[in-house]
Amino acid sequence: MNLYEPPLPDTIRDACQQGLSGAATYRYQRIYVIGLSDLTDGLGIGQAKHVGWQCLAKYKDELVALEVADRSDRPHPAPGAPKSASLGRGPTVKKAWEAAEYVKSLPPEERPPSQFELRTLRIPGLLIEALWLKADRGGRDRALPFLFYPQEDLQSKRLYTMEEFLSKLRPLAAKRLKRDESLND
Numbered sequence: 001m002n003l004y005e006p007p008l009p010d011t012i013r014d015a016c017q018q019g020l021s022g023a024a025t026y027r028y029q030r031i032y033v034i035g036l037s038d039l040t041d042g043l044g045i046g047q048a049k050h051v052g053w054q055c056l057a058k059y060k061d062e063l064v065a066l067e068v069a070d071r072s073d074r075p076h077p078a079p080g081a082p083k084s085a086s087l088g089r090g091p092t093v094k095k096a097w098e099a100a101e102y103v104k105s106l107p108p109e110e111r112p113p114s115q116f117e118l119r120t121l122r123i124p125g126l127l128i129e130a131l132w133l134k135a136d137r138g139g140r141d142r143a144l145p146f147l148f149y150p151q152e153d154l155q156s157k158r159l160y161t162m163e164e165f166l167s168k169l170r171p172l173a174a175k176r177l178k179r180d181e182s183l184n185d
Contacts, residue, residue: 002115003104004136006030008053012068016055019066019087023057027100029118030054031067032132036125039173045121045132045141045162052085054120056097065093092129092147096120099131099146102157110159114139126172128152130165 008028016028031052038047052069065088100118114135121132121143129147141162145154153168160168 004115004117006117009070012053012070015068016053016057016066019068020055020057020059020064023059023064026056026058026097027118028053028055029120030070031120031122033122033124036123036173036177039123039166039170040177042170044166048121048132054096056093056100062089063093063097064089065096095146096129096131099144103131103133103144103159106159112139112142112159116142123169123173125176126152126169128154128169132162133159 005028012028030050031054032048033051034045034048038044050070052067055066055068057064057066067086067088069085103118112133112135114137116133116135116139119132119134121130122128127147127149128145130143130145133142133144135141143160143162143165144158145160145165146156148154152172154165
């Protein structure tokens, strides 16, 4: 498995360096979000929307995540350079860091055969985050959940095929949407 980083726009790099001046940057990755109805409609991972970039870094002996909104692919992008949207630290950032380290440390027999880009995938309606290993040309995407509630049928440090991961999320999304509809009645 070869991990690769996508080309990072200079404006995003500059925003991260301004927000984390003096940090030893670890990596940059794109952030994607998928909605509950996209899951229940069976539309798949292709419906995930790119919303920004995440910079995971070591800053003064602490793990931090700086997120920068990226609106360059919108029909009417906001003028000016992107600005940092949030700065996070604590257990969530540590889990993201550890998930990336886990993927990098997989033994050869457990590694997917194709080249992958590490992305962050968020499902806000379920409060789930995962690393999305986006396969290059014809490979199968994978997912490694790192932030979820224990009662959900997911395991940490388990690399799922994207199809398997989404199939576990669909009933949870349907249940959540049904509960939300009942609150509106």
